[in-house]
Every structure is written in structure tokens, then in C-alpha cells.
Amino acid sequence: MTIPTRILFVGATGSIGRLAIDEALRQGYHVRALVRDAAQAGLPDEVELAVGDLTRLETFETALDGIDGIVFTQGSHASAAMVEAVDYGAVRNALLALHGRKVRIALMTAIGVTYMDSQYNRTIEAHDWKRRSERLVRASGNEYTIVRPGWFDYNDDDQLRITFLQGDTRRNASPEDGVVARRQIARVLIDALGCDEAANTTLELVAEHGAEQEDLKPLFAALERDPSDGIDGVLDEDNFPLSAQPERVLDDFKAVELVR
Numbered sequence: 001m002t003i004p005t006r007i008l009f010v011g012a013t014g015s016i017g018r019l020a021i022d023e024a025l026r027q028g029y030h031v032r033a034l035v036r037d038a039a040q041a042g043l044p045d046e047v048e049l050a051v052g053d054l055t056r057l058e059t060f061e062t063a064l065d066g067i068d069g070i071v072f073t074q075g076s077h078a079s080a081a082m083v084e085a086v087d088y089g090a091v092r093n094a095l096l097a098l099h100g101r102k103v104r105i106a107l108m109t110a111i112g113v114t115y116m117d118s119q120y121n122r123t124i125e126a127h128d129w130k131r132r133s134e135r136l137v138r139a140s141g142n143e144y145t146i147v148r149p150g151w152f153d154y155n156d157d158d159q160l161r162i163t164f165l166q167g168d169t170r171r172n173a174s175p176e177d178g179v180v181a182r183r184q185i186a187r188v189l190i191d192a193l194g195c196d197e198a199a200n201t202t203l204e205l206v207a208e209h210g211a212e213q214e215d216l217k218p219l220f221a222a223l224e225r226d227p228s229d230g231i232d233g234v235l236d237e238d239n240f241p242l243s244a245q246p247e248r249v250l251d252d253f254k255a256v257e258l259v260r
């Protein structure tokens, strides 16, 4: 694996994106942030801004120039259409704009993402679109780490031991599924970029009682890697058949696989 040096942050102005940028700067990466409005971005001076609209493919044609890593933390709650355009659409657009050039990817989705929105009786479809974005990343042939965090900042004071799970079996849709500090999510996303052992893995991220580890490499090394010919996480339940996906999603898969 080649360790990236120039990272594009998508969702840069969000609660996780800002912390991930701080961590990336601390670790010595060159940071470019995709933002809608430079005047409102409020990011550190060292950050290079790329102004654009993540729902548009053209934005990424320029934002990705010279970039060899991408961290995705964007998200919308506005409507099912916006979740599709933002959570999924930004990943799709970035992958297509790469035209087959390979980058290292860290994608944040959510714990419980493989439990379909129809099972939760939800209409916003956030899980289903996030899961489709995961699948596009796996299909793209880029090296990636997919991080599915538990509930943000619900940790007890002594609950800092970073823990990786696989199989996405916690499905209460409440903090019972696991909690993790926003700062820890940012750390895991950035540590993954520079860690060979993290390549092509999918993990749920929670914190258990105990101290935070100095080095996350042993945790990444203990993970099972995703199969190179699959589109789901290695231990994910097979409950989201391709045959049931919208035609436009299947077209995106074909387009991403074509430039693989």
C-alpha cells in the first residue's frame, strides 16, 4: 500500500469532518476541504479550500486534482432524496471523477447500516443509501477502510477503549448498540489512512470501558478483510440483494467497475 499524503475531506465542515481535519493536520497530511461556502468554512489556515457542490460530478473533477486520499464524513437528514444525493451521491461522484485513478479512501457510515430502513420502518432511507455507498467503494478497486461508528459522544468518562466489531449485529437503533467519542472517530479515520493493516476492512467502531490505546495497528490487524470479489463487508448479513436495487444504482456499479 502507498500511504497517501494529500487528502480531500468531503463533509469537512461537519462535526466529524472538522475533527478529522485537525487530526490529519496533526499527523502531517496536506489537507484540502471541499466546502460549499469558503466564507463560512471556518477551518484552520493550513487547510486548502475547494469550493463546490458535492452533489455534482464536476465538483470532483477539480477537487480531486493531485489528491491521493479521500475521507468521507458527509451526511444529510433533510429527506430521502437529499440522503441519496449527499450520503451516496458524493461517494458516487468522487469515484467516477477519479476515472480509474487509485486513491486511499476512509468512509464513515453508521453502526446498524446493514439493518435496512424498511426493517426500522423509516422513510428517510439513510442506512440503505449509506450501505450502497459502502458497496460502491468496495466495487471501485480503491483501497479503503469503512468505519461504522456507534452513537456519538455518549461515552462515560472512563469509556475510551477503542473497539472494532464486524458483522454489524447490533441493531437496537439506540446507544445500546455502542457509543464512541467524535474525536475517536476522527482518529480512527485518519489512522486508517496510514495503516496497511486497515486496507479493505469494514468495521463497527465503539468504545468500551478502559483507556484508549496508543497504537491502533493491532486492532486493524485483527480484522478480517473484505473479500476482493464481494460488495459487502466480510461478515455482513446477505440481506440486500443487488436484484432489488434501483436501476440507477446498478448503473453506477457498472460505471464504477468499468474504470476499476
Ligand SMILES: NC(=O)c1ccc[n+]([C@@H]2O[C@H](COP(=O)([O-])OP(=O)(O)OC[C@H]3O[C@@H](n4cnc5c(N)ncnc54)[C@H](OP(=O)(O)O)[C@@H]3O)[C@@H](O)[C@H]2O)c1
Binding pocket: 010, 011, 012, 013, 014, 015, 016, 017, 036, 037, 053, 054, 055, 073, 074, 075, 076, 082, 086, 087, 109, 110, 111, 126, 148, 149, 150, 151, 152
Ligand atoms: N449522531 C450519531 O450518533 C451518529 C452515529 C453514527 C453515524 N452517524 C452519521 O454521521 C453523520 C453525521 O456526521 P456529522 O455529525 O459530522 O454531520 P454534520 O455535522 O451534520 O455534517 C454534515 C456534513 O455534510 C455536509 N452536507 C450536508 N448536506 C449537504 C448538502 N446538501 N450539500 C453539501 N454538503 C452537505 C455538511 O456541509 P455544511 O456544513 O455546508 O452543511 C457537513 O460538512 C450522519 O450521516 C449520521 O447518519 C451519526
